[in-house]
Amino acid sequence: MKAVLALADGRIFKGKTFGATGETSGEVVFNTAMSGYQEVLTDPSYKGQMVTMTYTQIGNTGINPEDVESGQLYLSGFIVREYLDCYSNYRATMSLDAYLKENGIVGIQGIDTRALTRHLRDKGAQNGIISTIDFDPESLVRKARAIPSMSGLDLATGVTCSAPYHWTEGLWDLKTGYPQVERKDLKYKVVAYDFGIKLNILRCLVSAGCDVTVVPATFPAESALAMNPDGIFLSNGPGDPEPMKEVIENIKKFVGKKPIFGICLGHQLLGLALGGRTIKLKFGNHGSNLPVMDMATRKVEITAQNHGFSVDILSLSNVAGLAHENLNDQTVEGMAHKTLPIFSVQHHPEASPGPHDSHYLFDRFVEMMEQHKA
Numbered sequence: 001m002k003a004v005l006a007l008a009d010g011r012i013f014k015g016k017t018f019g020a021t022g023e024t025s026g027e028v029v030f031n032t033a034m035s036g037y038q039e040v041l042t043d044p045s046y047k048g049q050m051v052t053m054t055y056t057q058i059g060n061t062g063i064n065p066e067d068v069e070s071g072q073l074y075l076s077g078f079i080v081r082e083y084l085d086c087y088s089n090y091r092a093t094m095s096l097d098a099y100l101k102e103n104g105i106v107g108i109q110g111i112d113t114r115a116l117t118r119h120l121r122d123k124g125a126q127n128g129i130i131s132t133i134d135f136d137p138e139s140l141v142r143k144a145r146a147i148p149s150m151s152g153l154d155l156a157t158g159v160t161c162s163a164p165y166h167w168t169e170g171l172w173d174l175k176t177g178y179p180q181v182e183r184k185d186l187k188y189k190v191v192a193y194d195f196g197i198k199l200n201i202l203r204c205l206v207s208a209g210c211d212v213t214v215v216p217a218t219f220p221a222e223s224a225l226a227m228n229p230d231g232i233f234l235s236n237g238p239g240d241p242e243p244m245k246e247v248i249e250n251i252k253k254f255v256g257k258k259p260i261f262g263i264c265l266g267h268q269l270l271g272l273a274l275g276g277r278t279i280k281l282k283f284g285n286h287g288s289n290l291p292v293m294d295m296a297t298r299k300v301e302i303t304a305q306n307h308g309f310s311v312d313i314l315s316l317s318n319v320a321g322l323a324h325e326n327l328n329d330q331t332v333e334g335m336a337h338k339t340l341p342i343f344s345v346q347h348h349p350e351a352s353p354g355p356h357d358s359h360y361l362f363d364r365f366v367e368m369m370e371q372h373k374a
């Protein structure tokens with residue numbers, strides 16, 4: 001069956017359906033990861049976006065019940081060059097097509113994803129629409145232009161958990177799968193703010209020795225401090241950090257009181273709470289093969305990333321310094337507070353999908369909490 005992708009600037013791509021049928025819209029971004037489409041599909045940070053994979057064959061490892069980053073699929077559309085229905089993986093239990101259908105996610109296959117990616121790279125990420133019911137280019141472009149821009153959208157408070165809970169599952173192991181860790185064996189009490197948190201972040205925190213209590217995005221700082229945690233963690237999440245005023249005010253109350261570690265949206269919110277500003281990038285970084293330098297050690301790590309916004313480090317020059325830099329586009333990849341035990345990264349040390357080069361950052365957080373305790 002026919003499907004069409006129309007971009008707000010008028011460019012049209014004709015393909016075939018896969019997954020659910022109907023009409024869907026969102027900001028179109030490209031992801032350069034060669035594997036891990038299931039983690040991409042379940043990453044809450046993709047809410048409001050349609051993702052095109054630059055890797056050409058998608059579907060060949062099927063879908064399994066373990067490689068999920070949350071309890072549902074958040075992106076609004078999935079765009080691939082060639083969908084493979086014949087999957088092969090010892091853990092797979094269903095095909096990607098069936099998974100998308102079951103979850104109501106509209107996909108499009110058979111389009112020139114290289115041309116689409118180059119277009120987004122040259123013109124910038126923009127809104128688009130996928131339809132399997134309307135094939136009139138003018139009508140589709142009109143609809144794509146009517147979608148609200150990602151800038152100014154608070155999407156994170158809509159994907160957060162509804163009540164606090166404890167997390168005790170550690171990182172996956174080939175022999176044991178996901179281990180359950182006893183709370184008595186976890187030394188550092190961490191309150192983790194959920195702005196759309198990826199499960200592997202929670203597993204990394206547990207495996208690093210943290211007793212994690214996950215709390216909703218607007219959980220009052222006073223109540224979090226009353227738990228007497230050793231550290232505060234600020235998670236990834238979808239949308240623009242700038243309109244999240246209540247959350248930003250809340251984060252300010254931890255500064256100077258507790259060690260803080262932020263990832264992606266959490267890093268951006270921390271930048272705003274410290275008095276800085278954030279900017280929207282032309283097309284951002286989405287993938288699992290992006291080089292980053294740790295400015296303290298001058299070591300280069302290959303990282304997983306998924307962001308469209310960035311912290312303007314110059315706006316924080318009196319408060320925090322550049323701690324990590326993206327070696328492709330020289331954007332801010334991490335910052336460290338000049339005097340307090342506070343740091344954050346734009347990339348995803350939990351990977352999932354991606355290399356594990358940056359796992360050390362969870363140990364850095366633990367060391368920070370250890371020193372602060374002493």
Ligand SMILES: NC(=O)CC[C@H](N)C(=O)O
Nearest residue numbers: 236237264265307308309
């Ligand atoms: N993965 C994330 O946390 C993304 C943060 C933010 N929504 C951005 O696009 O920049």
